[in-house]
Amino acid sequence: MAKSATDCDIERFEAEIGRILPTDYTKFLKTQNGEMGNNTFLDLDIENIEIGDIGTIFGLGVNQADDELSNRWKVWAYYDLAKYKEELKDYICFGTDDFGDLFLLNLDNQFVFYFTHERDVDSTGRVILTKIANSFSEFLAAAIDEDPIPWTGEDEKYWQETAKLRRIQNAKIQEEHRIRKLKKSSEL
Known part of the structure; x- marks a missing residue:
């Protein structure tokens, strides 16, 4: 890190x-x-x-x-x-x-x-x-981390809240992205 x-x-x-x-x-x-x-x-x-x-x-x-x-x-x-x-x-x-x-x-x-x-x-x-x-x-809110790293630093609470919000908002989108990636790779 x-x-x-x-x-x-x-x-x-x-x-x-x-x-x-x-x-x-x-x-x-x-x-x-x-x-x-x-x-x-x-x-x-x-x-x-x-x-x-x-x-x-x-x-x-x-x-x-x-x-x-x-x-x-x-x-x-x-x-x-x-x-x-x-x-x-x-x-x-x-x-x-x-x-x-x-x-x-x-x-x-x-x-x-x-x-x-x-x-x-x-x-x-x-x-x-x-x-x-x-x-x-x-x-940052549009960035979905499939393999998150731990938050550190002086604004840890801010970043934890941001990460929590992103996870809540993007759980469904993350699955859709994986499906799109699989479809694209199978088309190649």
Whole structure:
């Protein structure tokens, strides 16, 4: 399990990016610091978009270059997006799905977006981002962990309540997801 991010870790990262992180996201860093279960998937129905299971959520001070938020936050460092650096300046990449697509947090409006490298730009040359949640908390609420890890950190009660609510709301959806996965794998 990753160590919790400290206030110092978060302040150092905010200074690096020149922005303040949303409160719900800093709570996540302080409690889980990027750590999620191995079998976590997103229960999101977004038309014409297939989001894979959560691959990696980056943490701070995790001592693994590939999982380190301070190494991976620059959206334009992925694929061939350097020419979109100005367009993507208000976003941080906080993780990937198991297809290698990106989860982005807009630091202005705090919405969570999804970027799939198969549909990277539209016909006008603008980067295609799909809004998948109104906040990082809403993104977490859609994450169903089939193999949960224990909650730790200063906001343990908050996260336990969130986890309990997710389990209650998503028990039925979890079974539907397993069935969809089985159907998809049998179609291949």
